[in-house]
Amino acid sequence: MTKRKTLFITGASSGIGAATARVAVAAGWNVGLMARSADKLDALARELGDSSLAVAGDATDLAAQEDAIARVAKHFGRVDAAFANAGMGLDTPGTEAGDPEEWRRMIDLNIMALLYTTRAALPELRKTKGQLVLTGSVAGKLHIAGSIYGATKWFVQGYAGNMAQEMREWGGRCTLIAPGMVDTPFFSEPKPDKLKPEDIANAVVFALSQPAHAAIPEIVVMPTG
Template identity: 35%
Template structure:
């Protein structure tokens, strides 16, 4: 029987790209997301090896139900990819809409913790893996990123501490921390403003969803005795010196 990966935020970007990458290695994929049409399209693409599940990371009770009611042939989860997340608009915190900030916290932290806890029995039984999609924003501050950066710092620390708790179980825990990746993420953050999204990535050759999916695939396929604790990935033209970006024009 092939291994099973449970991927959150599977409807687009890194989640969808990771589903394709792991499916290419023979994994079966449980894809969780809010957009049913996107999940169905991915199911059409990947076939019977993809189980689409519509759900919201903010609904903690529903996440528990989803895990309890997985079909029997899909219950042995070997990998949890905690990819779902969002960022509020980049307003200074003192000027920011509080509801948008809290929404990011509920999505990026509360739901992730609840789902991870629900899947741990299977992951422990199968000596599986957890890969958390964090961000360089959790390590390096920038203006307008107070809450988003804090949620990603939480995710990184959660993973490191969880690895301590799981010592001796055989479960691997990895934090992948990308820099600038051109996906729908920034478009959503800016309320659908294509111009703002295009301007952010102009002339600097950002990472792609496929780049990070390759990192996910690599970590997932390593021998069982190898654990990548943290993997920080940036485009060549981005550095951590105040998030300085070199542009070609």
């Protein structure tokens, strides 16, 4: 019997992260779940059962991510993939009108937390020749007037390609998932005609399911509407 692989997910309590946990477990994976909302995380872990482990914590804290990865690796015996998914946008867009403190929080989550996931996970991923998955955005592929959020996703776009080059040296893979607009709690108002979190979750699990000789460096998912 093949041992179940393990996926670590940040931003796992809702939206794309929670949907990915559900799709991954249905596909035969164990999942380690990290988010700040302990109540939501515990509820998701109860739903998913023994194939999941909830580790509440702040993704912008490197030590918290290192602890979470270590606990997941000890609990399941391995970490085969890490999904750096936690992220946020801005309530007040623009540079002149924007809030510098909000910029800092966004940069800490969209960029630093993603780097922390990578740093914390790489020692375990080397053991399994595993895979790193990063949540980018179509906003990181286009120039959008004055978008600071989009600029953080340009970082993710570039970093994903750089990590793919580094990880291939030891048999690992890195995949960027670049969604268009997704109907998640990320937005203050529902977006019923846009993508669903499950659409992105399916893309993540598709990338993870490829044989070792096949790398998918990027998946762009757009709403048809």
